[in-house]
Amino acid sequence: MSIPRQVTRPNPSARSLARGLGWFSIGLGVVQLVAPRQVARFIGMPGSDGLIRACGLREIATGVGILLADDPKPWIYGRIGGDALDLGCLGWSIEHGREPANAAIAAGAVAGITALDLGCARALDAERLPLTEWDFGDRSGFPSGTAQARGSVEPEFAAARAEPNGYPPAQLH
Amino acid sequence: MRALRWHGKHDIRCDDHLPDPTIEDPRDAIIKVSSCAICGSDLHLYDGFMPGMKHGDIMGHEFMGEVMEVGSANKKLKVGDRVVVPFTIVCGECEQCRRGNFSVCERTNRNKDIADKVFGHSTAGLYGYTHLTGGYAGGQAEYVRVPYADVGPVVIPNGLTDEQVLFLGDIFPTGWQAAAQCDIQPTDTVAVWGAGPVGQFAIRSAVMMGAEQVVCIDNVPERLSMARAGGAITINFDEESVVERLAELTRGKGPEKCIDSVGMEAHASGSLDSMYDRAKQALMLETDRPHVLREMIYVCRPAGIISIPGVYGGLIDKIPFGAAMNKGLTFRMGQTHVNRWTDDLLKRIQEGQIDPSFVITHTVSLEQGPEMYKTFRDKHDGCIKVVLKP
Numbered sequence: 001m002s003i004p005r006q007v008t009r010p011n012p013s014a015r016s017l018a019r020g021l022g023w024f025s026i027g028l029g030v031v032q033l034v035a036p037r038q039v040a041r042f043i044g045m046p047g048s049d050g051l052i053r054a055c056g057l058r059e060i061a062t063g064v065g066i067l068l069a070d071d072p073k074p075w076i077y078g079r080i081g082g083d084a085l086d087l088g089c090l091g092w093s094i095e096h097g098r099e100p101a102n103a104a105i106a107a108g109a110v111a112g113i114t115a116l117d118l119g120c121a122r123a124l125d126a127e128r129l130p131l132t133e134w135d136f137g138d139r140s141g142f143p144s145g146t147a148q149a150r151g152s153v154e155p156e157f158a159a160a161r162a163e164p165n166g167y168p169p170a171q172l173h
Numbered sequence: 174m175r176a177l178r179w180h181g182k183h184d185i186r187c188d189d190h191l192p193d194p195t196i197e198d199p200r201d202a203i204i205k206v207s208s209c210a211i212c213g214s215d216l217h218l219y220d221g222f223m224p225g226m227k228h229g230d231i232m233g234h235e236f237m238g239e240v241m242e243v244g245s246a247n248k249k250l251k252v253g254d255r256v257v258v259p260f261t262i263v264c265g266e267c268e269q270c271r272r273g274n275f276s277v278c279e280r281t282n283r284n285k286d287i288a289d290k291v292f293g294h295s296t297a298g299l300y301g302y303t304h305l306t307g308g309y310a311g312g313q314a315e316y317v318r319v320p321y322a323d324v325g326p327v328v329i330p331n332g333l334t335d336e337q338v339l340f341l342g343d344i345f346p347t348g349w350q351a352a353a354q355c356d357i358q359p360t361d362t363v364a365v366w367g368a369g370p371v372g373q374f375a376i377r378s379a380v381m382m383g384a385e386q387v388v389c390i391d392n393v394p395e396r397l398s399m400a401r402a403g404g405a406i407t408i409n410f411d412e413e414s415v416v417e418r419l420a421e422l423t424r425g426k427g428p429e430k431c432i433d434s435v436g437m438e439a440h441a442s443g444s445l446d447s448m449y450d451r452a453k454q455a456l457m458l459e460t461d462r463p464h465v466l467r468e469m470i471y472v473c474r475p476a477g478i479i480s481i482p483g484v485y486g487g488l489i490d491k492i493p494f495g496a497a498m499n500k501g502l503t504f505r506m507g508q509t510h511v512n513r514w515t516d517d518l519l520k521r522i523q524e525g526q527i528d529p530s531f532v533i534t535h536t537v538s539l540e541q542g543p544e545m546y547k548t549f550r551d552k553h554d555g556c557i558k559v560v561l562k563p
Contacts, residue, residue: 004555012392012411134534134555136399141377141531146404151383152526155357158382161513162353162505165272 002138006130014123018072021079021120024113025063032056043090043106044097051089058082073124076117083114175563176231176314177542182221185232185543194310194318199246202322204258208335209236209312211542211559212260212343213369214436214484216550218303222437222460223486225287225303234260234300235343236312237335240326249323256326258319259511260343262298262309265324276508281321283307296508313542315563327515330523336530337522339560340374345529346514348374348434351482353514354505355430357382364388364419364428364472365405366465368396370532370558371482372434373403377527380404384430388422390415392440395555399532419472427474436483437461446491453490460487470497481506532558539563 032039036052045051062082065075087110093103142149178188194203212235217223237257240250250256263270267279281298282288288295288305298320301311310317319326329338348371355363363379365372368391379387380403389400390408397407408418419428439447439462446464453459469479470493479502497504521527534557537545545559 002555007394009394010411132554134395134398136395136534136555136557137402139399139531140402140404141373141527141529142403143525143528146380146402149377149526150380150404151359153378153381153383153521155382158349158353158378159356161273161517162350162356165274 003135004132005135007133008128008130009133011123011127014120014127015072017116017120018066018076018124021076021113021117022063022066022072025059025066025079027063029056029059029061029063032059042099043103044093044099045089046098055082055086071124073121076121076124080114080117080121083110083117086110087114174315175539176310177233177539177561179218179226179230179232180228183219183547185219185546187540187542191231191314193316196242196244197318198320199244200321200323201244202240202247202250202256202319202326203242204236204238204256204312204317204319204326205241206236206238206312206315206317206563207255208238208339209233209314209561209563210339210344211235211313211545211549211561213371214302216546217437217484217486219546219550220438223303223305225305227304227308230301230303230308231310231314232301233311233313234302235339236300236317237329237339237342238317241316244322247323250326250328255329257329257338257341257515258300258312258317259325259327259341259346259515260299260302261325261508261511262300262307262320263325263512264321270324273510273513275510275512281307283309299508313539313561313563315539325512327512327519329519333522334530336533336560337528338519340370340529340532341515341518341522342511343509344370344532344558345374345518346511347371347482347509348376349378349514349518350509351375351432351434351480352378352382354480355379355382355432355478357384357430359383360385361430362386362388362423362428363430363432364390364469365400365432365434366390366469367434367436367483368393368400368407369434372396372432373399373532373557374529375432375434375482376400376403376405379430379432381527386422388419388428393552395534396552396557399557402531415468416472423474427472427477429474429477431469431473431477431479433465433469433479433481433483435465436481437463437485437487439464449491459490461485461489463489463492467491467493470494470500470502473500473502475500476502478503478505482509484508533560535559537561 033056036049040048062078066072090107240254262281263275263278264280278297282295285295298307363384387405389405392411450462
């Protein structure tokens with residue numbers, strides 16, 4: 001009889017999303033590192049180059065962490081914390097900054113990414129829940145065993161019938 | 174009578190008090206269904222990927238049962254016969270039927286005009302599979318009208334259970350034809366994408382036809398364990414690279430024969446082309462997701478054969494046809510010519526060479542059918558094949 005067992009499995013979709021978020025982190029971090037002045041000006045916080053660079057370093061660190069770790073979940077939580085900080089800064093900029101409209105656009109984008117981060121974290125968290133997995137290793141379908149079934153059919157016989165128009169009408173009925 | 178009916182995407186219900194079918198043509202028969210099954214291709218209807226379904230259509234094309242009534246011109250069947258009904262409806266008389274090309278019978282599709290417009294030329298009528306293929310009532314019901322019942326149905330001798338013979342109507346000959354189309358040689362590596370029911374039968378057929386090695390690609394542990402039981406080497410595409418592993422198994426030359434038992438709803442987590450397909454599908458710019466087809470063309474050994482039993486419904490995009498042409502690949506595909514194979518396969522079951530019941534993981538009542546569609550679609554509870562008992 002086939003045997004059920006309790007197992008935990010990685011969720012490939014969540015892992016794949018995590019990898020995507022990791023690369024996104026690194027990409028955003030590089031932009032913040034190499035062009036902090038432009039980023040700061042866009043969100044209406046000129047003169048905050050140091051803060052933007054720090055954010056860039058944080059993004060790169062979490063991105064690398066996600067891509068290298070066997071379990072990316074803590075790093076995804078790290079991204080969620082970073083998202084909260086970013087939203088706080090952007091909120092301040094909407095209220096007090098020089099480019100409230102740009103800051104609002106950026107806040108919207110960060111909110112979207114935060115939703116992805118939260119979804120990813122939730123899916124990764126669910127990996128610890130046990131699933132029932134069946135082992136069907138006893139279901140060969142060959143009553144006399146696989147070894148005996150191997151090569152038991154004349155392949156030419158089967159292939160001849162598979163030919164388009166290759167099955168003589170006399171044999172049909 | 175009771176039957177499972179399609180009421181929309183993800184909405185299949187077991188409806189009661191439906192009128193029993195009646196003889197409409199002297200060649201008809203009425204069958205009382207003893208067992209029927211949910212097929213992987215029924216999931217394309219469940220998920221709303223196949224056009225042409227109407228509210229209230231009866232589902233199902235894998236069924237068998239007892240003959241209750243026979244039309245006056247039907248000399249093949251008699252009341253009380255136990256029959257398996259192939260999913261393709263065949264007249265046995267048209268030019269295609271006479272050549273054994275049963276799945277493209279020229280006469281049985283009642284909606285030939287629609288099919289002609291969509292496909293260029295009509296194919297055979299099918300049970301419970303859209304109005305493009307005739308709009309015939311399906312077999313997930315207590316009773317079914319079987320048109321042209323003096324040709325298609327296979328009379329089952331005593332001594333065999335429903336579970337042993339039910340799959341003669343579709344998935345067993347489908348897997349068999351997929352392997353037979355590969356013209357398997359003793360030195361061949363046959364790679365089978367998809368370890369669902371058709372894939373399982375394709376694996377066993379390729380093993381029986383003497384392939385040197387059969388490789389199965391999937392990501393569901395239960396299905397992979399069943400594939401290994403049938404004699405396949407398995408590749409879990411979530412855990413390793415399909416391209417690299419196939420190269421390793423074939424000394425870098427690629428498999429000679431590739432079988433696509435997946436079709437239009439490929440689930441390839443994380444690959445760029447599958448994300449592209451999903452985006453295009455969402456924008457209604459593409460109907461099918463052909464990740465498996467692309468991968469097969471890429472890995473197949475030059476001059477190899479690509480056999481496609483998996484169902485495609487419409488338009489596919491970004492097929493590397495340059496690779497296919499330059500590698501000299503042969504493509505063989507199509508709905509199964511079931512009646513070409515049934516006499517031979519029935520004999521093999523009787524002789525104990527193979528017992529198709531190995532694939533059944535769930536047996537439930539017709540009332541539980543709607544929930545089993547979801548269980549089967551989501552591959553929950555180790556579900557590989559569902560048999561319904563009306």
